[in-house]
Amino acid sequence: MRLPGVGRKTASRYVFYLLKNQEDTKLLSQLLREMVEKVRLCSQCFNIGESTLCSICSDPKRDKGLICVVEDVEALLAIENTLSFKGLYHVLHGAISPLEGIGPKELKIKELLERIKRVKPREIILATDPDVEGEATALYLLRTLKPLGIRITRLAQGLPAGSEVEYADPQTLISALEGRREL
DSSP: OTTTTHHHHHHHHHHHHHHHHHHHHHHHHHHHHHHHHOOOOOTTOOOSSSSSSSSSTTTTTTTEEEEESSSSSHHHHHHHHTTTOEEEEESEEEEEBBGGTGGGGTTHHHHHHHHHHHHOOEEEEEEEOSHHHHHHHHHHHHHHHHGTTTTEEEEEOOOTTTGGGGGGHHHHHHHHHHTOOOO
């Protein structure tokens, strides 16, 4: 078994720590078992949670007319941590990547279409990654959703806060210029 981001040395440290600390090992084992038993996908947005609906979908204060489409739960959490988005989400669980054998059928796109037809949101925000796979996914979603007559937006791209213009790559500068806004 391999954990992402954990190399051979770190894995060895974990193993020796767990061998030396039996109580921590038992607790970790119990917590992992509980996670497998309790955590499930939200039936509406495919976020993770412990109920049929996640805490975001079941929050009555959320703007149900606004759906932000993200590739994974980590992206959802990143947006949530800004404390500025008050709408709902839809987690695709990946991005279109023909080289990896991932097409639209492997993602939660069919469920997104069914949801849109059912709840008729006023806006869909495409928040896929600004890489080749994310752009391909956004383009596919745009072509698929445009005929439904719903407003479709894309997260702005450009220079990160605190960076310097001279160190930005050309694509970032192009995106920053195209996404500029009036002051």
